[in-house]
Amino acid sequence: xxxxxxxxxxxxxxxxxxxxxxxxxxxxxxxxxxxxxxxxxxxxxxxxxxxxxxxxxxxxxxxxxxxxxxxxxxxxxxxxxxxxxxxxxxxxxxxxxxxxxxxxxxxxxxxxxxxxxxxxxxxxxxxxxxxxxxxxxxxxxxxxxxxxxxxxxxxxxxxxxxxxxxxxxxxxxxxxxxxxxxxxxxxxxxx
Amino acid sequence: xxxxxxxxxxxxxxxxxxxxxxxxxxxxxxxxxxxxxxxxxxxxxxxxxxxxxxxxxxxxxxxxxxxxxxxxxxxxxxxxxxxxxxxxxxxxxxxxxxxxxxxxxxxxxxxxxxxxxxxxxxxxxxxxxxxxxxxxxxxxxxxxxxxxxxxxxxxxxxxxxxxxxxxxxxxxxxxxxxxxxxxxxxxxxxxxxxxxxxxxxxxxxxxxxxxxxxxxxxxxxxxxxxxxxxxxxxxx
Amino acid sequence: xxxxxxxxxxxxxxxxxxxxxxxxxxxxxxxxxxxxxxxxxxxxxxxxxxxxxxxxxxxxxxxxxxxxxxxxxxxxxxxxxxxxxxxxxxxxxxxxxxxxxxxxxxxxxxxxxxxxxxxxxxxxxxxxxxxxxxxxxxxxxxxxxxxxxxxxxxxxxxxxxxxxxxxxxxxxxxxxxxxxxxxxxxxxxxxxxxxxxxxxxxxxxx
Numbered sequence: 001x002x003x004x005x006x007x008x009x010x011x012x013x014x015x016x017x018x019x020x021x022x023x024x025x026x027x028x029x030x031x032x033x034x035x036x037x038x039x040x041x042x043x044x045x046x047x048x049x050x051x052x053x054x055x056x057x058x059x060x061x062x063x064x065x066x067x068x069x070x071x072x073x074x075x076x077x078x079x080x081x082x083x084x085x086x087x088x089x090x091x092x093x094x095x096x097x098x099x100x101x102x103x104x105x106x107x108x109x110x111x112x113x114x115x116x117x118x119x120x121x122x123x124x125x126x127x128x129x130x131x132x133x134x135x136x137x138x139x140x141x142x143x144x145x146x147x148x149x150x151x152x153x154x155x156x157x158x159x160x161x162x163x164x165x166x167x168x169x170x171x172x173x174x175x176x177x178x179x180x181x182x183x184x185x186x187x188x189x190x191x
Numbered sequence: 192x193x194x195x196x197x198x199x200x201x202x203x204x205x206x207x208x209x210x211x212x213x214x215x216x217x218x219x220x221x222x223x224x225x226x227x228x229x230x231x232x233x234x235x236x237x238x239x240x241x242x243x244x245x246x247x248x249x250x251x252x253x254x255x256x257x258x259x260x261x262x263x264x265x266x267x268x269x270x271x272x273x274x275x276x277x278x279x280x281x282x283x284x285x286x287x288x289x290x291x292x293x294x295x296x297x298x299x300x301x302x303x304x305x306x307x308x309x310x311x312x313x314x315x316x317x318x319x320x321x322x323x324x325x326x327x328x329x330x331x332x333x334x335x336x337x338x339x340x341x342x343x344x345x346x347x348x349x350x351x352x353x354x355x356x357x358x359x360x361x362x363x364x365x366x367x368x369x370x371x372x373x374x375x376x377x378x379x380x381x382x383x384x385x386x387x388x389x390x391x392x393x394x395x396x397x398x399x400x401x402x403x404x405x406x407x408x409x410x411x412x413x414x415x416x417x418x419x420x421x422x423x424x425x426x427x
Numbered sequence: 428x429x430x431x432x433x434x435x436x437x438x439x440x441x442x443x444x445x446x447x448x449x450x451x452x453x454x455x456x457x458x459x460x461x462x463x464x465x466x467x468x469x470x471x472x473x474x475x476x477x478x479x480x481x482x483x484x485x486x487x488x489x490x491x492x493x494x495x496x497x498x499x500x501x502x503x504x505x506x507x508x509x510x511x512x513x514x515x516x517x518x519x520x521x522x523x524x525x526x527x528x529x530x531x532x533x534x535x536x537x538x539x540x541x542x543x544x545x546x547x548x549x550x551x552x553x554x555x556x557x558x559x560x561x562x563x564x565x566x567x568x569x570x571x572x573x574x575x576x577x578x579x580x581x582x583x584x585x586x587x588x589x590x591x592x593x594x595x596x597x598x599x600x601x602x603x604x605x606x607x608x609x610x611x612x613x614x615x616x617x618x619x620x621x622x623x624x625x626x627x628x629x630x631x632x633x
Binding site (some may be wrong): 222225228229232233236239240243244246247250251254322345347349350351394413 | 463492493494496497500501502505507508511512515516518519520522526527529575580584585599601604605608623
């Protein structure tokens with residue numbers, strides 16, 4: 001297990017080393033998020049859910065199954081994650097069609113989301129135990145949601161302003177992301 | 192992006208497992224063939240990886256062991272050899288319980304000089320730095336309460352600034368000058384000359400403070416266990 | 428079914444016209460995370476190049492055996508295998524670089540660019556063409572990463588591949604080697620490209 005305290009893991013993943021703005025994980029949904037805060041929140045929540053499940057699965061895999069074959073880690077992780085998301089999608093569809101309608105399209109996007117796989121790998125590299133891994137997942141998910149919501153709200157506001165044609169789209173999004181990342185650097189000394 | 196735009200439902204099955212039969216795919220291809228294909232692919236992949244692993248694992252393990260060896264000797268100057276003690280159930284033990292996995296146990300490396308006298312102990316610890324986790328190994332003398340050395344094992348600190356914690360000789364040398372524990376990080380030039388002060392790197396205060404913080408936390412953790420003095424070596 | 432493009436076009440297309448990072452905006456996670464120095468950018472490009480070429484060749488050779496329904500899983504399995512191999516070999520033969528890149532080597536597995544090429548090209552074309560396509564995409568990726576890494580290292584530290592370029596009076600713009608710099612650099616590059624596109628269009632229209 002790692003020497004970091006639970007609080008430090010949580011706070012670091014969410015704010016100080018924000019999963020998206022500092023570690024660059026989860027950029028696909030981040031760049032493509034629509035300019036609607038509501039959508040961003042839902043996307044973020046879906047991610048948190050999958051992140052927690054992934055953390056659990058990764059811990060189980062690492063502790064019980066991969067012990068004698070650590071080299072199969074990458075393959076098993078990705079297979080488990082892909083299957084997990086499929087199953088989650090089907091379960092949600094059956095259990096709550098309303099929820100599925102709201103979240104549904106995001107779930108397949110989550111499968112090859114760097115954040116999910118990245119979480120499993122980081123958790124393993126840092127030797128987090130069960131509780132530390134969960135804390136990490138929640139912190140990372142909240143950090144990702146935070147970044148998504150901030151980006152969406154900025155875009156929402158900027159839709160009303162006059163942007164030069166060449167800047168519309170990705171170029172501007174990246175600059176905004178850069179500014180957000182800079183802003184979050186202000187938290188660096190907190191831990 | 193996962194291309195799920197196809198009209199068919201994608202059956203994602205871990206190789207060798209039973210097919211998840213939520214929504215069976217009935218086309219011209221039987222479920223058995225789907226599972227079999229993936230299973231065969233999985234087995235072939237596993238075999239290929241295992242083969243390469245046979246080849247690379249010894250190299251990787253040897254390198255790691257060598258790096259550790261070098262690091263321990265670096266932070267325990269004067270040591271001619273060292274013994275590894277594992278923390279098993281709150282006690283220091285030179286051997287692991289039967290069938291235990293080495294990675295699960297914290298350990299301390301006790302260095303001995305040529306005459307067999309103890310020169311200090313070394314432990315490694317990692318905590319959050321400015322960017323990601325910083326892992327260092329430190330050597331200290333629990334009896335005298337002084338640091339004997341420090342080496343940064345892993346760091347993703349900012350290139351050009353934070354990475355000075357291992358690239359800046361003046362900074363690193365401070366940890367080998369026998370400062371008293373616990374350390375206090377001070378701004379370069381504004382220290383009072385106390386024996387436990389470490390001058391931080393200008394422009395990389397956080398990375399510098401991380402190093403002293405890790406050292407202090409590690410010492411705080413291990414001191415109580417070493418109160419009785421450095422564990423005796425089994426060898427004469 | 429064979430495409431109407433020539434083999435040469437398959438090769439060149441990925442380098443600029445359909446550059447995976449700069450035009451298609453795929454594979455951003457590694458592109459931004461490990462480009463704070465040119466050395467890291469090169470190491471990541473090399474690893475990705477290896478994975479995409481091997482994967483494309485293997486997928487193309489086995490395309491007849493992969494049922495359509497499970498093709499994505501099959502591609503992922505292939506890619507994951509090569510990523511594991513790349514990770515192991517890097518760890519054994521270039522341990523310092525491996526430590527620098529850390530978790531991001533494993534993250535090559537979720538690089539949308541590689542999966543995209545299998546789905547769009549390798550599964551439908553001959554081995555040779557798939558290889559050319561992979562090489563082209565790999566080169567495009569490398570160019571994009573080198574551009575990013577170059578900007579960030581030159582402005583952020585004042586060196587290129589650890590070789591100091593400016594005198595000791597140069598005050599590096601540290602922000603460029605920080606995460607924020609990754610976003611900003613790519614943003615500026617895209618803006619720059621957009622600007623030149625606009626000028627070209629205006630020039631053609633005139």
